[in-house]
Amino acid sequence: MLDTEIIQSxxxxxxxxxxxxxxIAAGATASAAGYLFRSSGVLAPMLSAQxxxxxxxxxxxxxxxxxxxxxxxxxxxxxxRYQLGLTGTKLGCDRAECGACTVLLDGVTHxxxxxxxxxxxxxxxxxIEGLEEDGVLHPVQQAVxxxxxxxxxxxxxxxxxxxxxxxxxxPAPTREEAAVLLSGNLCRCGDYDKILxxxxxxxxxxRSRA
Amino acid sequence: MAVIRDMIPPxxxxxxxxxxxxxxxxxxxxxxGWVLAGGLDTFDWFKDRIKRPAAxxxxxxxDEIRGIAEGGDGGLDIGAxxxxxxxxxxxxxxxxxxxxxxxxGLVATPQIRNQGTLGGNIVQDTRCWYxxxxxxxxxxxxxxxxxxxxxxxxxxxxxxxxxxxxxxNPSDTAPALVALDAEMVVASSSxxxxxxxxxxxxxxxxxxxxxxxxxxxxxLTRIVLPAxxxxxxxxFEKIRDRKSWDFSLVTVASMLQVQGGxxxxxxxxxxxxxxxxxxxxxxxxxxxGREPSDETGQMAGEIAVEGARALRHNDYxxxxxxxxxxxxxxDAA
Numbered sequence: 183m184l185d186t187e188i189i190q191s192x193x194x195x196x197x198x199x200x201x202x203x204x205x206i207a208a209g210a211t212a213s214a215a216g217y218l219f220r221s222s223g224v225l226a227p228m229l230s231a232q233x234x235x236x237x238x239x240x241x242x243x244x245x246x247x248x249x250x251x252x253x254x255x256x257x258x259x260x261x262x263r264y265q266l267g268l269t270g271t272k273l274g275c276d277r278a279e280c281g282a283c284t285v286l287l288d289g290v291t292h293x294x295x296x297x298x299x300x301x302x303x304x305x306x307x308x309x310i311e312g313l314e315e316d317g318v319l320h321p322v323q324q325a326v327x328x329x330x331x332x333x334x335x336x337x338x339x340x341x342x343x344x345x346x347x348x349x350x351x352x353p354a355p356t357r358e359e360a361a362v363l364l365s366g367n368l369c370r371c372g373d374y375d376k377i378l379x380x381x382x383x384x385x386x387x388x389r390s391r392a
Numbered sequence: 393m394a395v396i397r398d399m400i401p402p403x404x405x406x407x408x409x410x411x412x413x414x415x416x417x418x419x420x421x422x423x424x425g426w427v428l429a430g431g432l433d434t435f436d437w438f439k440d441r442i443k444r445p446a447a448x449x450x451x452x453x454x455d456e457i458r459g460i461a462e463g464g465d466g467g468l469d470i471g472a473x474x475x476x477x478x479x480x481x482x483x484x485x486x487x488x489x490x491x492x493x494x495x496x497g498l499v500a501t502p503q504i505r506n507q508g509t510l511g512g513n514i515v516q517d518t519r520c521w522y523x524x525x526x527x528x529x530x531x532x533x534x535x536x537x538x539x540x541x542x543x544x545x546x547x548x549x550x551x552x553x554x555x556x557x558x559x560x561n562p563s564d565t566a567p568a569l570v571a572l573d574a575e576m577v578v579a580s581s582s583x584x585x586x587x588x589x590x591x592x593x594x595x596x597x598x599x600x601x602x603x604x605x606x607x608x609x610x611x612l613t614r615i616v617l618p619a620x621x622x623x624x625x626x627x628f629e630k631i632r633d634r635k636s637w638d639f640s641l642v643t644v645a646s647m648l649q650v651q652g653g654x655x656x657x658x659x660x661x662x663x664x665x666x667x668x669x670x671x672x673x674x675x676x677x678x679x680x681g682r683e684p685s686d687e688t689g690q691m692a693g694e695i696a697v698e699g700a701r702a703l704r705h706n707d708y709x710x711x712x713x714x715x716x717x718x719x720x721x722x723d724a725a
Contacts, residue, residue, distance in 0.1 A: 233408040233417075233453070254405035254448075257435070276439065278432055279637065284503060290477075291503045296435045298428075300405055301452045344502070365636035366501030 235300050242305070243268070244312025252299045259283040259294035262309055270310040270339045274368075281367030284340040284347075285309050291347035291366070310339040313346065321387035322346050322380075328387075331380030333371035341367045345381050349388050357382060400438040404447040411456060411579050411613055414449055419581040419609050421447045427611065428452075429473060430508035432500070433516045442526040457511075457613045460485065466619035472511025472612045476565075477502070479510050489617060491626040491645055495568035498630050501637050511612045513565045514576070514592075515604050518667070519639050520549065520559035530556045530600050540703060547705040548641065551697075551713070553666030555597040558703060560664045564630055566593060567645035567663040569615065570671055577614040578606065586616075593668035603667065621649045621657070625684070625724035629716055640664045642712045646720035648684055655679050655688070660720060662696065665713055672696050672717065679721060686722050693718035 241248045243266060250265050259276075262268040262285070274282035276295045283294035286308040313320035322345045325331070332338045341364065348355065348363040355363060360381040361374075369377060403426075408414040418425050426445035428434055437443035451457070451473055460482050463469035468484060479485055480497035499505055499513060517524075518531070520539055528534030539546045540558045549558040566589070569576075574589040592604055606612060627646040632638035642664050649657040658679055660672040675692045682688045693714035700710050 233406045233413055235405045235407055253399070253402065255400040255402050255438070257400070260399065277436060278504060281501070281503065290506050292507050293503050296431055297507060298405070298431070298450065300407065301428075301431075301450055347502075363502060366503040 239300065239303050241266075241299070241303065241307060243307045244309060245306075250299075254298070254300060256299050257295055258285065258292075258297050258299045258302055258307070261299040262294060262307075268309050268311050272336055272339055274336070274340075279368075280337070280340075281344065282337050282340040284343040284367060286343060286347060289347070289350055291344050293366075308343075308346075310342055313342070320346065321391055322349070322384040325380045325384035325387055329376060329380040329383050331373070331376050332369070333373045333376075337367060337369045337371075341369070341377055341380075345384050348381065349385055353389060353392075354385060355381070360385075400435070401441060401444055403445055405450060406447060407450045407453045409453050409455075411454060411611065414451060414454055415579055415581050415609070415611055417447070417449045418611060421445075421449075422608050425449055425608070429512035430475070430504075431512075432504055432508045433512060436524065437517075440524075440526060442524070463616055468617045470510055470615045470617070472514075472614060473509050474511075476505040476508050476510060476513060479565075480505065488620050489572060491568045491571060491628050491647065492565065492617070494628045495564045495630075495643075495645065498628075499564050504637075510565060510615060513563050514569065514615070515606060515612055516563055517603060518559035519562045520557075521545075523559060530596070531559060533601065542704070544703070545705065546703040548639075548664075549703055549706055550666045551700040551702055551706060551709045552670065553595050553668060554701075555595060555600070555667075557596040557600050557667060559667055561593060561603055561666070561668050562639045562664060563669070564640060564643060564663070567643055567661040567669040568628060569617075570661045570669050571645040571647045571659040572620075573618055573659070575616040575618075576612055577616060578610050579613045580610045584613075590669075590671050595667045621647070623651050623656075624649050627720040627724040629719065631712060631716070642709055642716055644713075644716040644720045646717075646724055648679075648721065648724045650684060650724075653683055655682055655684055655721075658721075660692070660696070660717060662713055662717065665700075665709055674698070675717060684721050684724060686718075689718035689720075689722035692721050 237251050239252055252261055259271055259273055262271045271285055271294055272282035274280035278293045278296040284291050285294045287302055287305045322342050344364050344367050357378055360378055406417050424446040426448045428448050428450045457471035458473040459471050461469045476496045476499050480493050486493045522538035523529050523531050527538050529538050537556055539549050550560045569589040576587045576592045578585045625648045630640045630643040632640050645661045647659040648655050658676045660675045661669050663669040675695050678695055679688050679692050696717040697710050697714045
């Protein structure tokens with residue numbers, strides 16, 4: 183049934199990106215059902231006494247309450263990408279060694295690949311999809327466009343989130359300070375000079391908007 | 393290293409709200425339990441499927457061991473779950489214990505410092521890649537050290553303190569805490585114990601499968617710093633291949649108590665050259681009563697590397713240790 187729906191909507195001018203997202207959502211439903219029925223219900227009440235977690239959680243993502251069924255061993259980047267369809271958060275190394283998965287937790291930068299989704303319950307998760315407000319780009323996003331900051335741009339969402347975190351900490355960084363504050367992100371194209379131009383432009387833009 | 397890009401194998405997850413509950417769960421699961429703090433050391437093990445605990449005890453909700461408070465006798469009391477960023481940016485740590493602020497601020501990257509904890513940085517496992525890639529070495533319960541064979545890649549391994557295993561302690565904050573005479577508070581189901589930082593780290597001669605005194609069921613809860621000494625000077629330097637992310641090749645942390653231009657007492661600690669942070673007792677004794685000059689530093693550097701033995705690819709660590717110890721005495725401020 184789902185397949186027909188997707189095929190029909192493709193005829194109606196569905197984009198490739200939306201098609202992929204549809205498949206992700208369908209997959210999430212199917213796999214979530216697997217997790218629901220796999221575990222034994224008998225043990226659950228006994229274990230919850232000492233702080234065992236429940237799989238069904240409500241996450242605060244980009245200002246929205248999202249209900250989601252999260253396996254206990256799932257990382258935040260996986261949940262964002264494959265359950266919530268927020269594919270702006272990239273998985274590069276999946277080892278806290280590249281920064282492509284950088285997201286904000288309560289405004290502070292973290293690697294989404296190296297934290298359990300269950301650990302972030304009750305915290306505000308912000309991904310790159312949550313930066314735009316009422317159709318107005320975040321100063322960092324505008325700066326990327328102004329400066330043409332990235333070459334292949336796979337690392338861009340992570341860098342953008344790091345820049346947002348950076349400006350919150352230091353609204354007027356020097357180029358050297360910016361380099362230190364952004365040192366948790368890698369660009370394999372080696373485009374660091376333009377990325378730092380972007381960071382400086384972003385700081386300028388956010389000061390002028392404030 | 394094996395890179396498997398799918399999910400971590402399943403485990404039972406607990407998020408206890410207090411130390412008591414955490415310790416009870418740890419006792420219940422014993423070897424099958426895994427304590428999760430920031431997770432930066434943990435998830436590599438899980439993703440590579442080398443460690444597969446039945447239960448993970450996530451300390452994220454244990455608020456009683458997060459934060460920095462005034463301790464007794466003018467010291468500071470730091471919860472083990474305090475993030476490295478919080479330690480590095482804390483006004484009191486910066487002004488009174490610049491050694492620790494610098495050490496915490498040089499760990500890995502901003503994101504890792506935001507999430508990684510002081511406790512986790514202290515008790516982290518070694519980075520020896522034979523061990524971390526799942527080779528059945530001594531440390532993993534086997535009967536060979538792959539890092540000291542004839543063709544082994546051992547540029548990052550140790551120059552002293554080896555006993556079958558040649559892995560090093562990678563922590564940046566550990567040598568700083570030893571130099572500060574910090575105390576480690578450990579909770580377990582049988583009560584609370586306290587260790588001097590220098591006794592907290594152990595070598596393979598004591599137990600080849602552990603880096604610290606912690607055994608299954610033990611939880612590092614707090615780090616207690618005594619009041620800084622009168623006239624204390626500090627020096628911290630971490631040498632690594634690149635300025636971000638990397639673990640240290642050699643790190644030195646020193647405290648010199650100088651009065652009337654003369655060293656009254658000293659702590660000189662070097663890490664990443666042995667399986668534990670090395671407190672250089674002979675250096676400390678030799679520089680007492682001398683001026684913190686270039687000459688004293690030179691002498692200290694020579695003493696520091698006495699008995700050091702290089703493996704095939706790490707003799708640079710001997711020169712590095714000699715020079716860092718020298719600088720740490722000459723340039724302490």
